[in-house]
Amino acid sequence: MEFNKTPIEPAWCPGCGNFAVREAVLKALNDSGLKKRDVAWVSGIGQAAKAPHYIETNFFNGLHGRSLPAATGLKLANPELNVVVESGEGCHYGEGGNHFIAAIRRNINLTVLVHDNQIYGLTKGQASPTTDLGQSTKSTPLGVLNEPFHPLSIAISAGCGFAARGFSGEIAHLAALIVEAIRYPGFALVDILSPCISFNKKATFASYKERAKKLPESYDPSNREAAMVQAAKWDDEIPIGLIYRRDPEDHPSLEMKIAHARGLDKPEVLAGHPPARDRLEAIMKQFVY
Numbered sequence: 001m002e003f004n005k006t007p008i009e010p011a012w013c014p015g016c017g018n019f020a021v022r023e024a025v026l027k028a029l030n031d032s033g034l035k036k037r038d039v040a041w042v043s044g045i046g047q048a049a050k051a052p053h054y055i056e057t058n059f060f061n062g063l064h065g066r067s068l069p070a071a072t073g074l075k076l077a078n079p080e081l082n083v084v085v086e087s088g089e090g091c092h093y094g095e096g097g098n099h100f101i102a103a104i105r106r107n108i109n110l111t112v113l114v115h116d117n118q119i120y121g122l123t124k125g126q127a128s129p130t131t132d133l134g135q136s137t138k139s140t141p142l143g144v145l146n147e148p149f150h151p152l153s154i155a156i157s158a159g160c161g162f163a164a165r166g167f168s169g170e171i172a173h174l175a176a177l178i179v180e181a182i183r184y185p186g187f188a189l190v191d192i193l194s195p196c197i198s199f200n201k202k203a204t205f206a207s208y209k210e211r212a213k214k215l216p217e218s219y220d221p222s223n224r225e226a227a228m229v230q231a232a233k234w235d236d237e238i239p240i241g242l243i244y245r246r247d248p249e250d251h252p253s254l255e256m257k258i259a260h261a262r263g264l265d266k267p268e269v270l271a272g273h274p275p276a277r278d279r280l281e282a283i284m285k286q287f288v289y
């Protein structure tokens with residue numbers, strides 16, 4: 001197998017949903033036939049953001065909420081890399097919320113995996129952007145007063161071409177979604193229901209298992225209006241599967257748009273080029289007083 005676990009013991013509580021997400025990620029990587037040198041992982045800060053420490057891959061561990069800017073730079077410098085961004089919902093939708101929307105609007109070709117446990121797990125139980133309205137947490141003793149962030153509805157509205165939801169209790173189903181997301185040539189989001197067993201006593205494995213329902217075979221993910229209906233469902237039933245997929249032919253990625261604007265057929269690979277020192281020095285001189 002090309003991709004394995006690292007020997008590092010995860011700093012996750014026994015029973016955490018993150019272990020199952022890691023299984024799905026490893027299955028997806030091995031099923032996809034990718035080589036290690038073709039893949040780079042970027043994460044932020046949080047329990048979920050530790051995920052790349054525990055799989056054998058190239059990775060960059062950035063700041064909380066700042067994984068997408070680092071991933072954007074990496075992808076633009078080397079568009080041949082498959083860049084996967086993996087972090088928690090606090091990191092992506094809270095501190096990194098504006099980067100999330102900006103990256104979707106750019107349609108940079110990234111795979112974005114969000115472990116959504118509806119809580120700030122690492123910092124021990126404050127409300128996150130997806131914590132349920134009214135839920136009492138360490139930072140919301142009167143209950144959450146803000147309308148929760150609806151990641152899939154927001155992503156699709158902002159122009160996301162691939163929006164899916166998985167569940168850490170359905171490893172094979174989640175792995176298949178991750179394979180499709182990696183293959184999609186544009187911004188691909190997989191929001192993953194994944195319980196924090198220590199700090200969220202409401203969003204439990206049992207409650208997700210009861211509510212997570214696979215979309216039927218007959219469901220057509222290319223229908224944007226139908227996708228908006230499924231994306232907004234968050235009640236007794238939470239649909240899981242590929243909710244929206246836009247034909248990438250009609251929706252080119254940022255790298256392709258840049259290439260086309262410059263009259264090229266495919267994105268230029270900057271990585272490996274020797275730096276143009278004279279031009280760089282001329283730019284730097286402008287900032288010297």
Ligand SMILES: Cc1ncc(C[n+]2csc(CCOP(=O)(O)OP(=O)(O)O)c2C)c(N)n1
Nearest residue numbers: 045046047048064088089090091120121122
């Ligand atoms: C800019 C900044 N704000 C806040 C923090 C503190 N902090 C670290 S992780 C975290 C929340 C993590 O929650 P989430 O991203 O949902 O990941 P989880 O631990 O639940 O997997 C916070 C608030 C920080 N490190 N940097």
Ligand SMILES: [Mg+2]
Nearest residue numbers: 088089119121
């Ligand atoms: Mg979280």
